[in-house]
Amino acid sequence: MNDFGNRLNRLFERARARGQPLTNEDIERLTNGRIRANHVWRLRQGRNHNPGLDTLQLLAGVFGVALDYFGGHDDEGDEEAIRRALAQPDLRALVVRLGTVQISPRDAVRLLKIVDVLLADADDPDVAASSNDLGLNHITSESAEVSCYVRSTDRWAAES
Numbered sequence: 001m002n003d004f005g006n007r008l009n010r011l012f013e014r015a016r017a018r019g020q021p022l023t024n025e026d027i028e029r030l031t032n033g034r035i036r037a038n039h040v041w042r043l044r045q046g047r048n049h050n051p052g053l054d055t056l057q058l059l060a061g062v063f064g065v066a067l068d069y070f071g072g073h074d075d076e077g078d079e080e081a082i083r084r085a086l087a088q089p090d091l092r093a094l095v096v097r098l099g100t101v102q103i104s105p106r107d108a109v110r111l112l113k114i115v116d117v118l119l120a121d122a123d124d125p126d127v128a129a130s131s132n133d134l135g136l137n138h139i140t141s142e143s144a145e146v147s148c149y150v151r152s153t154d155r156w157a158a159e160s
Contacts, residue, residue, distance in 0.1 A: 005046035007070060011063040012044070022062075031058045 015022045024040040035058055042048040043055075051059075060067045085091045103111070
């Protein structure tokens with residue numbers, strides 16, 4: 001069996017361990033027939049080891065994993081990082097706040113870029129250049145205060 005088939009089977013095992021067992025037929029139903037049960041079977045058996053991007057996106061959505069999981073990224077390290085982050089009250093509050101709204105993939109990428117800029121060394125000239133690439137008029141980070149204005153949407157992206 002190929003690596004893709006192993007990774008896909010691992011997702012089925014995780015679902016079963018969480019008390020939410022899935023079958024190949026369930027995948028067909030959950031994807032509204034866009035992935036047929038027999039195609040899932042072929043993927044799991046390693047008979048088809050080159051699924052299309054649409055199939056990968058649908059499978060990632062069903063199992064709640066990032067698309068890069070199928071490329072070899074290990075979610076277990078992410079889960080540990082998430083547990084550590086949620087142990088911090090301010091980060092937990094941020095996650096709760098973000099969980100109350102639907103964020104578009106574009107806005108999620110912007111938020112990740114903002115976090116990258118905030119975590120980077122502010123004296124680094126490359127960081128200053130990258131903040132302009134984000135479409136930000138300014139970013140300030142002084143103790144707990146962070147504000148940034150997103151020029152392209154004319155609204156506050158984050159305010160604390």
